[in-house]
Amino acid sequence: MKTTITVNGQARSLDLDTRTSLLDALREHLNLKGTKKGCDHGQCGACTVLVNGERINSCLSLAVMHDGHEVTTIEGIGGEDSLHPMQQAFLTQDAFQCGYCTPGQICSAVGMLKEAAENWPSWVTDDLDGAVALSDSEIRERMSGNICRCSAYPQIIAAIRDVAGEVA
Amino acid sequence: MSSVKDWAAPNPVTENRSGIIGKGVDRYEGKLKVTGTAAYAYEVEPPSAPAYGYLLAATIAKGRITAIDTAAAEASPGVKLVWTHLNVPRQARRGERINPRSQRPSNPALAGDRIEFFGQPVAFVAADTWENARAAANLIAVTYAAEPAVLDFRASLDQAEMPQGEEDVLIGDFEGAYAKAPAQIDETYFSPLQNHVQMEPCATTAWWEGDKVTVHTSIQMVKGGQHSLAETLAIPSEKVHLLTRYIGGGFGGKGQAYDDLVLAALGAQALGQPLKLSYTRQQMFQATIHRPAVSMRVRLGAEPDGRLNAFAVEAITHCARSAPFVEHAANFSRNLYAAPNRLTGHRLVKMDIPHAGPMRAPGEAPGMLSLECAMDELAEKLGIDPIELRLRNEPDVDPETGKPFSIRQLTECLNTGAQRFGWSRRNPKPGQVRDGRWLVGMGMAAAIRGNFLLPAKAGVRIDGTGIITLRQGMTDIGTGTYTILAQITAETMGVTMDQVKIELGDSEFPPAPGSGGQFGAATAGSAAFEANMNLRKALAELAIGDPNSPLYGGDPTYVTFGNGNIAIENRSESLATLVSRAAPEGVYVEGAISPAADARDYSQHTYGGHFAEVGVDTVTGEVRMRKMFGVFAAGRILNAKTAKSQVTGGMIWGVGAALTEGNVVDNRYGSFINQDMAGYLVPTHADIVDLDAIFLEEADDKANPMGIKGVGELGICGAGAAVANAIYNACGVRLRDFPMTPDKVLEGLMAKGL
C-alpha cells in the first residue's frame, strides 16, 4: 500500500505491506535503525518516536496509519556533529549503558518536556487546576514508559533535569 | 607465570600522571548511542538485501513432536524456506567438539523430535519480509506427544541432590555449636526465577562469502560464539567471522549462543542471501536462560554479644535436565563473616523447564537475599544494631580458608554508608515512623562479590599520524569497556583520548574472555595495559635505535611518554614524528595477561554496604522506595562515571529483586505465565527515587597490575536484602519470599492488625 510519511523533515514515499509497523518501516525500509525494537508490544518504550510532535510507541502503530504525518526519530533529533541538548545531556550524565533504550528515552524526553510545557497532568500531579511544576517526581512518572534495564534511571533524570532547567 | 609481587611496582596507570585514570570521561561510543547510529546485530548493513527469519517455539514442556505440518507455511506469500527437525541441514551432534581447543561445543538447532522445554524452537521460516516470515511461522501445525515432566520446584525440593563433583563445606562442628547457641535463627528464604530482560533481544545477521560466514550477533563472549557456530557447522573456526560491536544488554543471558546464530548462518547459506533472525520478546523469556529459583535455609547461632559461633547457608536450586547449571547461592557466605563452626553447600533439582543459567552476580544475587536478611533478624533478636552485628563478626582472615585478604574495606563501607545515609535516623523498633498512610523504615545489608582475572590478549597499533588503535576480541555490553580501554591506552601511552581508537567485538582480534562475572574490566583492561606497555618498549627501542631520533643511543630505562611525545629528559619528539619516520607502516604489538601464580594465596573480593529507605502503604501493602545509598570498595576505579553507573544499575536490580521481579511457572504447562514486559515487571523510572552510590579509595595490588577490580555485579549483591530489611523496619512485616509484592505485604499487615 502506498504511503507517504514525512520523516525528519523529508517526505518519504513507501509501498508497504499493511502489516508493517511504523517501527519496522523506519528500521527496515527507511534505514533509520536508531529506533529500537525491544518488545514489539508497547511494553518497553525503546521504539518511541514523535508523530506530529507527540511521542508514541512506533511498534504499536501501522505505518499506513501515518500517511501524511510528520515523524521525528532519533536521527532527526540530532546527529553526531549536531547533538541536541538532550543528547548532550545524556552523554554528559552517563544516562545510558548498553544504549539500546537510549534513542527511545531521548525521543520520549523531548516529547515529555513539550507535554509538561503544555501543562498536561500526570499521575503525580497534585493540583490538576494549577501549573505543572516539573519536579523530579514528575519527570520520573512521565518517563516511566521507557524501561532501561541497565537501570541508568538516576542519570537519565539528571540529564532531563539539566535540559528542563535550560529550557525553563 | 607472574607473581602478584610483580604487580606492586609503580606503572603508568598507577602513577596516572595525566590524570585520565579515574576521571569520569564521557563514554567512548557515547555519541553513537545517543544518536542511534551504533549498529546492533540486527541493524548491521549486509552486503545485499537480507531475507528475514522467524522462529516457532514448542508449546509443551517435555515430549516428542509426532507430526509437523508445514504445507500452509510453505505456500504462504514470500516464504523462501521452512525448516523443522525433519529437513534442517545437517549439523554436528549436540556437545560434539571436532577441535579440542574449541571453547564451546556444537549446539545444533531443530536437532530432533525431542522437546526438552516449553519454548524450544521447533521450526524456522525464512521469507522476503519479516511480516511474511512471522505469518507463515504461525501457520505451522505441530502435534506433540507430551510426557510427564518435573515442573514444580517448590514441590520437588525433597528430590534435590548433591550437584556432580561438589561437596558441602563443613568446618568445625556446626550442628553441635548451633544446638548450644544462646541465640538462634533458622529461616528459609525463597528467591524466584528471574529473567535478564535485556532490552535488545538476541539477534543475528549472517552472510557468506565463499566458504566463510560472517555473523553479527548479540553475544557477550566472542570466542565462545565463534567456536560454537564452527563446531555446529563442522567447519574450522577461522571460517566463522563473528562480530558483536554493540550489545543491547547481556547480564549473563548472552554468555552463550542461541538458535538465532546457527539458523541465521544456515539459512543464509541455503538461500545464498544474507539473513536476519531475532528472538521475539516472548521467546527471550521462554527460550533463553533464566536465573533459577533458590530456596535457602540459613541457620545462625550467636553469643549474646552477637558473635557468630555457628553458621550455615544451604541452598536448593534447579536446572534443566539437559543443561547442568548450579546457582551457587551459598558460595559468597564462605568469605563474609567469621564463625568457627560452618556449613555451606548446594543441592540441585533437575527439571523440565527452560534452561537455568548465569544472570548478573550468579550466586550472590539471590544468595545474599537470604543471609543478609537473616543477619537483620539476628540483630533484632539480640537488640544489636545490624551494622554493629556485622562489625562484630568481621574476620581478620578469610573465615573459611584462613588466607589473608588482599584488601577488605567492608567495615569502612558500612561506617561511611551509615554516616552518609543518615542511619542514625533509624528507629530500631519497627512500625514507628508514619507519613500519612505510609509507614517508613530503613534497612541495610553488606555486599561482597569475588574478583577474578582470566587470561586475555590485546593488540595495539600506532600509525604514522600518532593514532593508537587497540583491538581486542572483547565486548562492551554497556559496562563501559570501550571507554576504560581508551583511558588505559591514553594514560599508558601518554596521549589524549582523541588519539586513541578502540575496536572490540571481533573474532579476528586477539582474544579476551568477554563480559561476565565482573571480570571484564580487570581482564581485558590488564591485557590492554600489557599491550600498551609492550608498545612503549617497542617505541623506545625504535627511537633509541634510530639515528634521526633525538633519543638516539639513549638509555631505554629513562624513556618517558607524555603529551603525545616520547622523551628522555629534555630530548623528545612526538610519537607521530617518530613512527612516520622510522616505521611508516606503523608499529603493532600484542600483550597478554594471565592470573598470577600466587593470586590464590589471597582472599580477593569487592565489598559494599547498601542502605535503603522505603515506604509501605498501610492501605494496600504497596512498597515504594524512598532513598537508597551504596558505598563500594572495588579497587582502583578507572572511570568515576561509568563505574558508578554500573553499581547504581546493580542496586536498581536489587530493588527489582526485592519488589517485583519473578517468573512464575505454570506447573501444568511448564511455561512462564509472565512472558513479556507487561507481566514480568522490572523497575521503571518511577520506582527509583533518590538513589546514589560512592566508591572508597582503594587499590588492590594483588588483583592485577593496575589494582583494579570488577564493579558490574557488586551493586546488586545484597541490595534487595537492604530493601527487604527496610520493609520490616517500616511495618514489622518480615517476609522471606521474594519478591515482596503488595499481596504478601498486605497479608502481613493484616496479620498484625494493621
Place this chain on the structure above:
Amino acid sequence: MRPFTYERPTDVAAAVKAVAATPGAKFLAGGTNLLDLMKLDIEQPTHLVDVNRLPLAGIEDTPQGGLRIGSMVTNSHLAADARVRSRYSVLTQAIVSGGSGQLRNKATAGGNLLQRTRCAYFYDPSKPCNKRHPGSGCSAMEGLNRNSAIFGASDACIATHPSDMAVALTALGAGVETMTADGATRSLAVADLHRLPGDTPHLETNLAAGELITAVILPPAPPGGQVYRKARDRASYAGGLASVAVVGNQVAFGAVAHKPWRAEKTEAALAGGASAVEAAHAELAGAQDNGKNGFKIALVARMTADALGQASPGRGA
C-alpha cells in the same frame, strides 16, 4: 499477523458501512491493544477500517452541563482538558494512572473502553481460553489467577477488564453514543456497555457487530469529592491489582470483574448512613476469590474505605 486490507474513511457513516460490508473487518483506532493482539494472532481481522481521522476528536459542553467527548479524543488530550480536570478530576486521574505517556498519546476514548483483558492466559495462544476459543476451557481458573476477577466471574472465565478510564466513567455514570451498522445512532450507559462473562466470555460488550462508539457522554458531575486510587506491583506503567473510583457517593471498582464494577451495595450502604468501612464491606461481602486472587477482596475493601474517607473527609470511617 494475518494479512489484511486497510482503508481510512473520513466520515463516520462511511466507516460504519465499510465494516458492515466486509466480513472479518474491524475498526482500528489507536491500535495499542488491537495491534498488540494481532501480532500474537489472537485478533485476526481481514480488513481494518482506520477511524483515527473521523471528525470525532472534539470535546464539547452539553446542554445538560456535562461533556460530549468524541471517541477519537486521545487519552492524553482527554486527561489534559481543562474542563475534565476541574470538573471530572477522577477521570483525569484514572487516565493518567494507565499505560504510559506514549500509549496515552495513541489510545482513544472509544478504544480504551473496548480494550480486551490482560489475563495472561488470554495472551498466550498456546493455552486453552474460552475467550479465544469458546469451549476450550479456562486456564486461569485453576492457574495463576492472581489478577483474576472477584466479582461476576463464571465457570467459563475469570478475566478482568483492564481499563482505568472506564472505571472512572462508570463511577461518573457516563454513557456512550454509537452508530450501528445500519447507520442509526443509539446511546447506552458505560455500565451497560460491557458484559459479564457467563457462558459466552468471547462476547465482551453489548455492541452489535459493526457498531462504532462515536462519543462518550459525561453527565454533570455529582456533588462530592472525586478520588481515583489504584494499587499495583510497581509505581508506574503497570496494570492495576485493583482500583477504586469515588465520585461523591458513587463508587466503581477496576480490575476486579469482566467489566468496570459499579459498587451498588456500597452506594446503597452509604445512602443508608453506613460508615466508609461498612459501606466498603457491603460490596465486598459478595466477592469471591479463585485462590491466588483472594487478597483482592481485602485490598479493595481497604482502598474503598480509604478513598471514601479521602473523597469526603467529613464522612465517618
